[in-house]
Amino acid sequence: MTTPTGVGVGWEARADLVVVGGGVAGLTAARAAARRGLTVLTLSKGGPTDTSTQYAQGGIAVVAPTGDSVDSHVADTLAAGGGLCDEDAVRSIVSAGPHAVAALTDLGAVFDRGRDGDVARTREGGHSTRRIIHAGGDATGMEVQRALNAASLPVLFGAAAARILTDARGVTGVLVLDERGLGVVHTPAVLLATGGLGQLYACSTNPAGATADGIALALHAGAAVADVEFVQFHPTVLYARGGEGRRPLISEAVRGEGARLIDSHGASITAGVHPLGDLAPRDVVSRAIAERLAVLGEEHVFLDARHLDGFAERFPTITASCLAVGLDPADDLIPVAPAAHYSCGGVVTDVHGRTAVPGLYAAGEVARTGLHGANRLASNSLLEGLVLGERAGHAAAEERAGLRVEATDATLPARRRADR
Numbered sequence: 001m002t003t004p005t006g007v008g009v010g011w012e013a014r015a016d017l018v019v020v021g022g023g024v025a026g027l028t029a030a031r032a033a034a035r036r037g038l039t040v041l042t043l044s045k046g047g048p049t050d051t052s053t054q055y056a057q058g059g060i061a062v063v064a065p066t067g068d069s070v071d072s073h074v075a076d077t078l079a080a081g082g083g084l085c086d087e088d089a090v091r092s093i094v095s096a097g098p099h100a101v102a103a104l105t106d107l108g109a110v111f112d113r114g115r116d117g118d119v120a121r122t123r124e125g126g127h128s129t130r131r132i133i134h135a136g137g138d139a140t141g142m143e144v145q146r147a148l149n150a151a152s153l154p155v156l157f158g159a160a161a162a163r164i165l166t167d168a169r170g171v172t173g174v175l176v177l178d179e180r181g182l183g184v185v186h187t188p189a190v191l192l193a194t195g196g197l198g199q200l201y202a203c204s205t206n207p208a209g210a211t212a213d214g215i216a217l218a219l220h221a222g223a224a225v226a227d228v229e230f231v232q233f234h235p236t237v238l239y240a241r242g243g244e245g246r247r248p249l250i251s252e253a254v255r256g257e258g259a260r261l262i263d264s265h266g267a268s269i270t271a272g273v274h275p276l277g278d279l280a281p282r283d284v285v286s287r288a289i290a291e292r293l294a295v296l297g298e299e300h301v302f303l304d305a306r307h308l309d310g311f312a313e314r315f316p317t318i319t320a321s322c323l324a325v326g327l328d329p330a331d332d333l334i335p336v337a338p339a340a341h342y343s344c345g346g347v348v349t350d351v352h353g354r355t356a357v358p359g360l361y362a363a364g365e366v367a368r369t370g371l372h373g374a375n376r377l378a379s380n381s382l383l384e385g386l387v388l389g390e391r392a393g394h395a396a397a398e399e400r401a402g403l404r405v406e407a408t409d410a411t412l413p414a415r416r417r418a419d420r
């Protein structure tokens with residue numbers, strides 16, 4: 001069999017919507033579209049936890065019910081974005097945060113609570129107040145992924161989207177490579193939720209699959225891409241001499257709880273650099289570290305968390321990463337350096353995940369909605385994945401319903417239906 005592009009394929013299937021990606025944005029979108037009656041096929045080139053979502057530590061930024069406001073969260077986001085955010089998009093997404101988190105909680109996600117029984121909130125770089133909710137101490141992403149995996153429709157794992165097919169009316173299908181070889185899924189709608197691009201760099205916090213696939217797929221389909229020059233480097237990634245590939249993150253929440261960034265002489269890195277000090281936006285802190293390292297001719301600075309009570313309980317994931325290389329944060333300074341972390345730009349969409357190509361949607365890290373501008377505010381990305389995933393799934397259901405195709409059972413091999 002041959003596709004309209006002349007590529008030979010070995011199998012074919014049909015769906016109303018193909019969601020590419022099994023992280024927070026993709027699974028949220030797939031649920032939203034399926035609830036509205038679409039037959040959805042979700043693809044992931046990795047397994048159930050091969051996502052950036054799984055590795056998220058600090059939490060989800062969401063306006064707190066007291067002592068906080070949408071205006072304050074918007075102001076912090078705009079300040080971090082260096083004047084390049086789209087204020088209307090920021091307000092739209094931030095305002096939807098509490099509802100999106102409530103929906104996730106309804107699915108079974110459990111967030112940490114303080115001694116008073118209320119949901120606990122921490123602070124991260126660029127935030128003017130404690131509004132970051134978290135789970136498992138520093139394992140927020142693991143809990144988000146767990147809850148979504150448990151509540152989601154089956155996902156076709158080990159299946160990579162290789163090309164979006166279009167004609168003059170928009171999307172007509174997607175070429176997919178899986179264990180059966182190259183196949184085509186006929187569909188009027190494709191939703192890209194392929195995550196980021198950190199693995200294009202030598203050192204990154206991102207998993208192996210973060211290779212910018214969604215950007216390449218969108219460009220080939222004729223969609224616009226913007227702001228891809230704004231790659232956020234996280235200031236505090238565990239340093240190892242010669243370490244490459246995925247490196248463990250030391251969450252900003254560690255600084256939020258009082259840890260200090262110092263150089264090899266014990267001097268503060270951010271004193272006099274920014275009024276928020278060590279909790280300045282990430283680009284500011286990463287630049288300050290890079291400048292200090294250039295002056296000293298060294299490869300890393302240190303995070304001093306030795307004075308924090310209960311570090312291991314509050315940050316079990318980070319403690320495990322440190323112990324694995326022979327460091328105990330209670331006694332040792334933690335060597336850290338900046339590494340590629342987050343793609344602020346991506347496929348241009350509106351705040352409903354629509355691109356300019358009919359039938360092509362994008363949500364999550366792969367999308368450029370205008371929320372992040374030149375620099376994402378900490379913990380705004382899980383928020384964006386939840387909000388845009390829901391909206392894009394909804395938009396696909398509203399707009400492409402008239403073009404629905406007859407889905408085939410062949411789309412999901414029986415063995416994979418049980419996979420989660």
Ligand SMILES: Cc1cc2nc3c(=O)[nH]c(=O)nc-3n(C[C@H](O)[C@H](O)[C@H](O)COP(=O)(O)OP(=O)(O)OC[C@H]3O[C@@H](n4cnc5c(N)ncnc54)[C@H](O)[C@@H]3O)c2cc1C
Binds near residue numbers: 052159
């Ligand atoms: C270490 C770390 C810590 C973080 N901490 C936080 C935090 O505390 N708070 C916060 O808000 N954000 C955090 N982030 C960022 C946040 O986790 C991500 O931006 C977000 O989870 C991205 O979700 P997503 O659904 O867009 O993509 P992902 O969760 O990365 O999922 C991408 C999916 O697409 C699939 N895929 C990719 N290409 C293809 C293809 N060609 N075909 C088929 N499937 C494909 C992948 O297999 C995967 O299933 C962190 C990120 C990292 C790496």
